Amino acid sequence: MTTLKHFSDSELVDLFKSGDQAAYVEIYDRYTLTLFNHAYNKTRNREEAKDVVQEVFTTLWAKRDQINFQSNLSGYLYTSLRNNILNRIARQSILDKYTTSLIQFIQTETSQIITDHLIREHELAALIEKEIAALPSKMRQVFELSRKQHLSHKEIAAQLDISEQTVSKHVTNALKILRVRLGFFIYLLMLFHLL
Structure with a gap:
């Protein structure tokens, strides 16, 4: 070699x-x-x-x-x-x-508008959760440990018995997938907010 x-x-x-x-x-x-x-x-x-x-x-x-x-x-x-x-x-x-x-x-704004906003916020949160749930199993597990439980890459690697580089790759790929899947929806929310 x-x-x-x-x-x-x-x-x-x-x-x-x-x-x-x-x-x-x-x-x-x-x-x-x-x-x-x-x-x-x-x-x-x-x-x-x-x-x-x-x-x-x-x-x-x-x-x-x-x-x-x-x-x-x-x-x-x-x-x-x-x-x-x-x-x-x-x-x-x-x-x-x-x-x-x-x-x-x-x-x-009035409480009705605030209520409408909260409904959209819950819908957005549900959509985000749905897209996270659609990630491949290991990628989803790593992403949730990183973003929801706020574990470091080292802690995740130790917990799942994988390398830190693999953890980092899963997080990076998950973020890319979510940006693609959620980007247009978030853009629409911003557009409606500006009208």
Whole structure:
């Protein structure tokens, strides 16, 4: 078995783009800790930093044949990480604005409108629960332990006797699935709120 530790980044990229999993693993091993530290410095949240790094590497593998490495590998990874963090901040900012707007709306409207809002909120909660229940069994179990019981990836890995990387992969994939399935419905709720 050939070790890739002494390969340059450009050599790894060439192997990786051809689908070499060992090259991907070497890239992951070489950059994951540095990217995690950078993400943690920006987010100040370990779990979010892990999720961001996992998304970068998941996207890297999924789009390996489409990626055009204009700069060096580390530059590409840092740019991907930065963009991912900025996208999360933007989404959080939109969510915060929506939440603030919703609070103001609740405070100024009649009790009938508040009742209607609560019904929609319960419907949304039921839809979210339905979509979570539709996730594959192991992914759902990991996601619920992470998001509902607020266990760390390490605690979940220990409880389910799986690796932390597998936990992170399940959480990342669950979030992607839920974003796709719930995105349009949440958009409609925001649209109706603005009318």
